[in-house]
Amino acid sequence: MVGILLLILGGLAILVAGAELLVRGASRLAAALGISPLVIGLTVVAFGTSAPELAVSLQSTFNGQPDLAVGNVVGSNILNVLLILGLSALITPLVVSQQLVRLDVPIMIGASVLVWVLALDGAIGQLEGGLLFALMIGYLLFLFWQARREQNPAVVAEYSQEFVADEPKSAGRFLLNGFYVVAGLAMLTVGSRLFVQGASELARLFGVSELVIGLTIVALGTSLPEVAASIVAAIKGERDIAVGNVVGSNLFNLLSVLALTALFARGGVPVSPGALALDIPFMVAVAIACLPIFVTRNLIARWEGALFFGYYIAYTAYLLLDATGHPSAARYFDFMLIFVAPLTVITLMVSLWREWLRRRERKMAVQATR
Structure with a gap:
């Protein structure tokens, strides 16, 4: 048991550290190449915080454990909204921008429904993974176009301060940041291998399905960068970043993590009947619930945060009761x-x-x- 916990905790620590190195190196490299801070925040950083989910899902699929991969993505999306936004809104009411309400949340809902429809035949195939990733490319191109049109100096200054360090440009710095990227990717590979091995052994030890482990422990572990980023943003008063980070992460999970996992896995990713019957529909319901909550006064009030948090506790409790045959x-x-x-x-x-x-x-x- 101690060995399993060491595998999980050690793999998780390496995953989080690898994601941090990847984000730091990639964002500084992008800044050195003249890419705007706004684009860096919307793309490089958002993808970097989803890197643990991608590494774990790919590793799980290559190991022949597709339930862990699917549970990781679905569980992370449920956790991002119910737990992260719930806790952040309990700290302070969260501001929701008009763009999120009009564009990003509807896209998140559409992507969630599309994944559900594609999975109804029991798998997300390679062609379907390619379709999802093509939608991600289209969304990124739109973000680039939108960022180039951004004229609000306050928005540009916020992203500059948040995501780009003011450092001297030199060949040594360029090589150092390149090393951060390579080291981060290597740590993600090693950390995901250890984490997946520990999670699968924990599932066997307690007789719990890999899907449940993926929906709970793996989802929580790989979502730690989003947890930290959103809660810190809420405490610092950057309440719009807390919400945008969650919505962006959910989109990346569906259109990049799940898409690339299906694209690279031979025969695609199988989806279990249990995930189709409960977990994916619940993920869709959670995404849809965001719209009426976000629309009201463009604010997530504390009582709505408590509602989100309560539903996460209730959902997790049911998973544990069902897994133990209670x-x-x-x-x-x-x-x-x-x-x-x-x-x-x-x-x-x-x-x-x-x-x-x-x-x-x-x-x-x-x-x-x-």
Whole structure:
């Protein structure tokens, strides 16, 4: 047992350190090559924080453990919204930009639904992985185009301070940052191997499925960069970065991590009936729930953060009850489905209706003053 925990913790530490080195080296190399800080923040850093998920998912697939790979992506997306945004909003209400509401969140919902549809036949094939990655390329091109049009000096200054270090440009610095990238990639490879080995042995030790381990322990471990980035951003008052980081990470998980895993795996990535019956639909529901919550006053209030956090605890509790064969698992699931979920939907719809009335009244008041 001690050896398994050392594998998991050691692999996780190497993963996180590797991701940090990769982000640091790549962002500074990009800055030295004249790429704008805004583009670096939207692309290089966002991809870097998803690097642990990519490394673990690829390693799991190559090891013949596709449930870990699928559980990692699905579990990370659920955790990003419910746990990370939940905890961040409990610290301080989070600001949601108009672009997230109008563009990024709908794209996240569409990508989640598309993955569900593609997985309905029991696998995400190589061609389907290629389709998802092509959508990622299109999204990145749009981000580049949008960043070139960004004229707000406050936004540019924020990204410059956040993602690009002010350092002298020299051949030595260039080589050092290149070394950071190579070392980061190497550490991601080694860390993912150790982490996947430890997680699979833990699943065998407790008789729990690899899907459940992927949805919980692996998802939490690979999401640590997002956890740290969002909570620190919330504490520092950078509340828009906390939300944008989560939405961007979820998009990268679906359109890059899962896509590349399916693309490089021979025969694609199999998707288990359990993931199709519960976990992927729940991921889609969580993505859809973001829209009414984000729209209301363009803010995630503390009570909404508590709602997110409560659902993560409830979901994890059901996974553990079901995995251990507890007799109350079925009753617990029925209670959540019949009572809690409809009550939540009604609450969100009422909030959305009140927000529509508020905006309508404000629009009428503006028209009346003209």
